């Protein structure tokens with residue numbers, strides 16, 4: 001069945017929360033936050049809204065690539081963060097691209113960039129539109145004649161597979177599932193699975209330095225890049241395919257995380273892996289969160305790199321895995337294409353026991369090609385992980401504030417950071433008069449520190465939830481900045497994180513980035529306001 005992408009919320013219209021799932025979601029929410037007004041509000045029809053008419057006309061030679069359809073433009077106006085969904089629900093579409101263009105070749109991209117550079121039209125590269133930081137939104141000053149959203153979904157092919165070096169040349173507009181469908185028959189995988197996998201693209205992952213689902217070793221997409229090809233208004237940059245190189249600063253590193261401000265990534269050679277055969281998993285309960293953190297650190301520093309090492313604090317374990325625990329739950333998994341993983345699993349279980357962890361179920365493993373059954377907690381966590389964005393939308397339409405924020409810090413600073421974020425979030429919830437819960441989990445762990453990921457579930461007031469969230473987000477972002485943590489571990493900078501990113505990066509680096517932008521994008525048309533001012 002062909003599904004319909006939602007213009008206002010996550011994913012497909014047909015997959016939205018309804019029926020039993022909706023009843024259970026509202027029941028659990030009411031139990032957690034009694035007196036919440038959970039009446040549903042429907043999104044408006046974009047055609048009923050007073051959306052600005054297009055200010056630009058695509059030249060005749062490119063006209064077949066352009067769309068000024070109102071719903072198409074509305075769907076390209078915002079990303080998929082809570083604040084995007086809420087604005088859509090309220091019909092707040094004040095910044096809408098004038099035209100959506102869909103090139104299917106580099107030549108067309110070059111022609112579009114030439115036209116826009118000459119005509120002072122801003123260009124926003126658009127992959128899957130799953131940005132959660134205002135990265136694809138035409139929200140900026142600067143007297144542009146208009147804005148186009150350059151949707152790259154037609155660049156969706158795997159062009160070559162090099163089985164010997166285990167790499168593939170892949171176009172930037174391919175979505176996660178379509179990419180894996182092509183690699184699977186060759187026994188290969190990119191093995192990059194962000195939560196947004198189904199609705200985000202390779203180009204978006206590269207442009208935002210996305211983080212995949214796996215907790216250790218290859219965490220960011222950066223680790224998987226062999227070379228990149230980027231069309232800039234000043235020309236095309238293509239790096240050599242190399243397993244490693246010490247030849248000066250890396251051009252790939254310049255374009256990774258450039259968020260559409262320096263050029264349009266059209267393709268990349270990506271390092272692949274053989275599909276895993278051997279797997280093992282275990283779930284460990286702790287009675288004390290500090291001990292759980294120490295166990296997780298011991299594992300991160302043991303040099304054994306589990307694929308999953310996700311520590312859920314008690315609130316997170318309860319809300320998203322349905323498990324009660326006083327000190328948190330650690331979900332562990334290993335997989336390998338080459339060897340059985342039993343000894344590694346045994347070792348991490350031993351480390352957990354050393355820190356007081358207990359296992360309600362024995363570890364599971366297969367030293368054969370059959371996948372082991374997941375533990376009850378890891379199964380519950382996985383299905384809730386995939387449904388979370390749909391449930392977030394259902395709750396956003398019912399006056400709830402449901403959003404996440406993420407960071408990374410060194411182990412020595414985690415306890416203080418955790419305490420100050422908790423305080424900032426709870427104070428902010430009180431100041432916006434919202435009863436709520438803060439949760440924390442580690443999405444990734446490194447030998448020198450974790451990437452904590454926080455969630456807020458709070459009862460808001462319909463019509464005010466955006467303002468309430470913005471106040472909470474500013475408070476927690478300040479707490480992260482003051483603790484010396486990063487404003488983002490993998491969600492990128494976009495427009496929403498700019499104030500804190502500007503404080504985080506060294507001033508001389510900002511000057512170098514501005515100079516690079518000046519050289520690559522002399523007319524300053526690419527994604528204005530993101531990373532640096534034009």
Ligand SMILES: Cc1cc2nc3c(=O)[nH]c(=O)nc-3n(C[C@H](O)[C@H](O)[C@H](O)COP(=O)(O)OP(=O)(O)OC[C@H]3O[C@@H](n4cnc5c(N)ncnc54)[C@H](O)[C@@H]3O)c2cc1C
Nearest residue numbers: 127128129130131135194195196201203204210211260265
């Ligand atoms: C529910 C949900 C879950 C998420 N989970 C994760 C997660 O697990 N890990 C994670 O890292 N992020 C996650 N994100 C954030 C988002 O999915 C990532 O930032 C993702 O990499 C964006 O990819 P995209 O194709 O949707 O890009 P877009 O949202 O379309 O674009 C993002 C940025 O990249 C630029 N861009 C896109 N394509 C190109 C290109 N070809 N060339 C140059 N610039 C380009 C855009 O201009 C924009 O600045 C999540 C978001 C949501 C809503």
